[in-house]
Amino acid sequence: MYQYDQYDQRIVDERAQQFRGQVERRLSGEIAESEFKPLRLQNGLYMQLHAYMLRVAIPYGLLSSKQMRSFAHICRTYDKGYGHFTTRQNLQINWPELQAIPKVLEELAGVEMHAIQTSGNCIRNTTSDQFAGVARDELEDPRPYCEIIRQWSTFHPEFAFLPRKFKIAVTGTPGDDRAAVRLHDIGIRIVEGERGERGFEILVGGGLGRTPMIAKVVRDFLPKRQLLPYLEAIMRVYNEQGRRDNKYKARIKILVDALGVEEFARRVEAEFELIKGEGLELTDSEIARVGAFFAPPPHESLPDSDAQLQALTLGSERTLGLWVRNNVIPHRVPGYCAVTVSLKEKGTPPGDVSDYQMDRLADLADNYSFGQLRATHHQNLVLADVKVADLPALHQELAACGLASANVGKLTDMICCPGLDFCALANARSIPIAEEIMQRFDDVDYLNDLGEISIKMSGCINACGHHHVGNIGILGIDKQGVEFYQLMLGGSHNNDASLGAIVGRAFAQDEIVGAIDTVLRVYLHQRSSPEERFVDTYRRIGMEPFKEALYGAN
Amino acid sequence: MELIKRGVVVEDGFKRVADDGELSSGDVLVSWARLQAEAASLLARSGRVGVRVPNDVDLEALAPYVEQLDLIAIEFPTYTDGRGYSLARRLRERHGFRGELRAVGDVLRDQLFYMRRCGFDAFELKEGKDVAGALEAFREFSVTYQGAADDPRPLFRRRGG
Numbered sequence A: 001m002y003q004y005d006q007y008d009q010r011i012v013d014e015r016a017q018q019f020r021g022q023v024e025r026r027l028s029g030e031i032a033e034s035e036f037k038p039l040r041l042q043n044g045l046y047m048q049l050h051a052y053m054l055r056v057a058i059p060y061g062l063l064s065s066k067q068m069r070s071f072a073h074i075c076r077t078y079d080k081g082y083g084h085f086t087t088r089q090n091l092q093i094n095w096p097e098l099q100a101i102p103k104v105l106e107e108l109a110g111v112e113m114h115a116i117q118t119s120g121n122c123i124r125n126t127t128s129d130q131f132a133g134v135a136r137d138e139l140e141d142p143r144p145y146c147e148i149i150r151q152w153s154t155f156h157p158e159f160a161f162l163p164r165k166f167k168i169a170v171t172g173t174p175g176d177d178r179a180a181v182r183l184h185d186i187g188i189r190i191v192e193g194e195r196g197e198r199g200f201e202i203l204v205g206g207g208l209g210r211t212p213m214i215a216k217v218v219r220d221f222l223p224k225r226q227l228l229p230y231l232e233a234i235m236r237v238y239n240e241q242g243r244r245d246n247k248y249k250a251r252i253k254i255l256v257d258a259l260g261v262e263e264f265a266r267r268v269e270a271e272f273e274l275i276k277g278e279g280l281e282l283t284d285s286e287i288a289r290v291g292a293f294f295a296p297p298p299h300e301s302l303p304d305s306d307a308q309l310q311a312l313t314l315g316s317e318r319t320l321g322l323w324v325r326n327n328v329i330p331h332r333v334p335g336y337c338a339v340t341v342s343l344k345e346k347g348t349p350p351g352d353v354s355d356y357q358m359d360r361l362a363d364l365a366d367n368y369s370f371g372q373l374r375a376t377h378h379q380n381l382v383l384a385d386v387k388v389a390d391l392p393a394l395h396q397e398l399a400a401c402g403l404a405s406a407n408v409g410k411l412t413d414m415i416c417c418p419g420l421d422f423c424a425l426a427n428a429r430s431i432p433i434a435e436e437i438m439q440r441f442d443d444v445d446y447l448n449d450l451g452e453i454s455i456k457m458s459g460c461i462n463a464c465g466h467h468h469v470g471n472i473g474i475l476g477i478d479k480q481g482v483e484f485y486q487l488m489l490g491g492s493h494n495n496d497a498s499l500g501a502i503v504g505r506a507f508a509q510d511e512i513v514g515a516i517d518t519v520l521r522v523y524l525h526q527r528s529s530p531e532e533r534f535v536d537t538y539r540r541i542g543m544e545p546f547k548e549a550l551y552g553a554n
Numbered sequence B: 001m002e003l004i005k006r007g008v009v010v011e012d013g014f015k016r017v018a019d020d021g022e023l024s025s026g027d028v029l030v031s032w033a034r035l036q037a038e039a040a041s042l043l044a045r046s047g048r049v050g051v052r053v054p055n056d057v058d059l060e061a062l063a064p065y066v067e068q069l070d071l072i073a074i075e076f077p078t079y080t081d082g083r084g085y086s087l088a089r090r091l092r093e094r095h096g097f098r099g100e101l102r103a104v105g106d107v108l109r110d111q112l113f114y115m116r117r118c119g120f121d122a123f124e125l126k127e128g129k130d131v132a133g134a135l136e137a138f139r140e141f142s143v144t145y146q147g148a149a150d151d152p153r154p155l156f157r158r159r160g161g
């Protein structure tokens, strides 16, 4: 993974130092909360319902065991002993004292981490594919470009006060978009040009929130060296022309939509023509320098293990078999596989991990996966370079610390925002509903029978839980002070990205999980074969059968 | 009026003249509307001329004057409105403006570093702010990743070894 040099290190050290001064000025009363707000806001420090929340950047989700141990230490020392992995591959801690934040930032800087631009109307953490560098269907590792974008966007002097927050995602697997690039302000796909040369397809204007939209292609092939000039051109057009009069119309998707993608692209291209010559184009040596950090770890040379992996799924140890089947994918290197550690455990909010579990995960990464972990945008973790032969031992160790749920990609592998339990903007709670779903649909055989299906839930229209792109989406709303839940069907965040549609009137808190049960029954009854996924059945039969089952009796 | 100029606190040498105010001798700062209306006579004066422009000024319209202006003051209506940064870079990097580029309006200590990188060399802090204390803001960072108006080379073109 990327290692800081003296320059990178100095930037995070100086940031920690700067923020210490800002906090001191706040604590001494020299500046009021209103003036402190703009300072903390670009540093991932939010005022939540009960306390401050600090969001730490995990660049493109990649972290070392050493960094994970530092998280554990921070959660134990300055928080309530747990942290929360988010849908943007970041980590949040929910209860730090303001006085402690400078210390936390210094500890983070000590392990090459920071909270820079994890909030505010600026360019946020660039996200990517959790299987980057190991997936068999990958064209090229996207992480070097993510790192290049991270450096370019860190304290970019021109783009710190955009109309609205700005999110970029990169995928190197054109055939299977695991980074949901079509749902980002800018989505970047590594593609092959006509003569087999590599470059980028650039999509702009995706995003969820109040006005969900799928990103549109602005440039179908961009030579690699032009990445930063092109991004800078997009950002400048947006910074100058994006709406600033209405927070809810300020994302770039609204600008793209208002201008039309052709006109937007024309403006970007015009700016790009001018920027191109200004020294921002990448050099081959910089691409190589950053790329070298993402070279594969020293794998042993082992015989092909696909049959072995297959055998494990069918073996006599049923729990292990199910876990391998659902949580493990084959690796491009023979003898290895990539393991997803589910953070969707009954009794714990999705994405939450205790300090003890963090320490254990760091150990497991050291022992089984070259000391690295990845956070996924599904709020899970990945050990990406595990020997197939080690799977039984790893499974046992994960089970011993409560991290062996075999539900990846299944109904209970849910995404849910913090909701009314933490968030000041929420209309409704989401964590208790998630818990109820976990309890109700607990049977592994039933989950496997349902196959690939996603539930995503947000506590309000801001859509942090991505409910529009859940196969089943749940949105918390407020009806005269009472929490209600709207049900949506048919969303997807993959290559076939689509937005879900609202089924009908909202459900009360004690009805919503029953409604999901009804939806699942309709699917099981209607699917053409056990292989037909929920979303495909929905696309084939449409909303009516679901509607009828849900509301028909009324 | 105190200003931060090239890292030190100085008195403003330009006199602000209202749109209906009389043009005294010496250096004057006028509105964009007045510059457009009276460009010929303004620029023919012996004193230096500055203009205060909104951050969404039509750059095409401003461009013809750029060479003859000694000061362009860009308004920040609120610190969260970042259009002035792009405008500053365009003026410096595209239009080769070499005069004083001043940030005015909701200008706070913690934006100074970004502003300087985008080409501002003078800063009129928001009323009531500690001008001397704000000077520290320029020293908070010693490394930058991007090329900008202050140095067009991104760090990857400067990184030694």
Ligand code: SF4
Binding pocket: A417, A418, A419, A420, A423, A424, A425, A426, A427, A458, A459, A460, A461, A462, A463, A464, A465
């Ligand atoms: S979706 Fe709404 S309730 Fe949930 S975290 Fe976002 S703002 Fe808060």
